Amino acid sequence: MTIPHKLIEILAEIKHVAVMTGAGISAESGIQTFRDPDGLWAKFDPRELASVSGFMENSAIVWDWYNHRRDIIGSCSPNPGHYAIANMQDMFERFDLITQNVDRLHQLAGSNDVMELHGNIIENHCLDCNRKFEEEISPTELPHCKYCGGKIRPSVVWFGELLPEDAFRRAEDAALNCDVFFSIGTSSEVYPAANLAFLAKNSGAIVVEINPSTTSLTKYADFVMNDKSGIVLPRIVEKLLEYKEQNN
Numbered sequence: 001m002t003i004p005h006k007l008i009e010i011l012a013e014i015k016h017v018a019v020m021t022g023a024g025i026s027a028e029s030g031i032q033t034f035r036d037p038d039g040l041w042a043k044f045d046p047r048e049l050a051s052v053s054g055f056m057e058n059s060a061i062v063w064d065w066y067n068h069r070r071d072i073i074g075s076c077s078p079n080p081g082h083y084a085i086a087n088m089q090d091m092f093e094r095f096d097l098i099t100q101n102v103d104r105l106h107q108l109a110g111s112n113d114v115m116e117l118h119g120n121i122i123e124n125h126c127l128d129c130n131r132k133f134e135e136e137i138s139p140t141e142l143p144h145c146k147y148c149g150g151k152i153r154p155s156v157v158w159f160g161e162l163l164p165e166d167a168f169r170r171a172e173d174a175a176l177n178c179d180v181f182f183s184i185g186t187s188s189e190v191y192p193a194a195n196l197a198f199l200a201k202n203s204g205a206i207v208v209e210i211n212p213s214t215t216s217l218t219k220y221a222d223f224v225m226n227d228k229s230g231i232v233l234p235r236i237v238e239k240l241l242e243y244k245e246q247n248n
């Protein structure tokens with residue numbers, strides 16, 4: 001994969017980079033994406049497993065699935081794409097990382113202050129009063145909140161729910177003000193997250209897409225790299241460091 005020299009020149013000059021990632025960044029860690037042909041939503045029903053109504057209908061099935069996914073995610077490690085993004089955070093005057101992923105692999109790779117638009121799969125909270133709960137949940141003994149009696153649920157954002165207000169406000173600010181916006185490993189199908197790249201583009205940012213497949217963003221992106229993020233991102237970091245060394 002050739003990294004466009006023009007992109008490296010731009011990255012060496014600009015001050016503020018925003019990166020938004022989706023499930024594709026974690027694919028090389030062994031975590032399934034959602035909308036690829038072998039993705040999770042090809043096998044499972046999101047209405048049943050990722051909505052409040054599905055959870056109210058059958059909380060045991062939902063907890064079974066999230067416990068299973070927690071086990072898988074718990075056995076996975078960050079890949080070179082996550083590490084490259086963690087390295088990028090010190091290469092610019094301002095760097096913002098926005099993710100739709102719930103797996104916390106960015107944080108494990110060393111990224112700070114990650115804006116988690118879709119929550120995380122590690123924590124739980126009460127459906128009714130929002131208090132956080134740390135304990136593991138067994139689908140055979142579904143726990144209720146000790147304060148209000150509500151059902152305890154995983155802290156992921158489900159379809160039809162609002163995104164965490166603070167994370168989304170900061171993500172919008174990043175998109176509106178960045179010089180370069182990277183859209184990495186996302187199908188750009190799920191809103192409002194998918195809108196951030198367009199917000200950045202309309203605000204004058206250069207948009208870079210890294211994805212082996214074409215998405216609805218592709219034709220609006222200024223640079224498109226059709227390859228795996230675990231291959232492309234370390235090359236970008238390497239080229240940028242080389243360029244800076246030669247030009248300083």
Ligand code: OAD
Nearest residue numbers: 022023024027033034035100157185186187190213228229
């Ligand atoms: P999708 O499954 O919709 O899209 C994953 C994207 O990653 C696809 O466009 C793939 O082509 C791309 N991809 C696959 N392997 C890749 C690799 N090695 N490197 C780079 N890209 C790769 O996942 P998201 O866009 O993240 O919501 O989906 C958005 C939301 O929909 C998720 O956060 C989830 C889901 O329902 C919630 O859980 C709330």
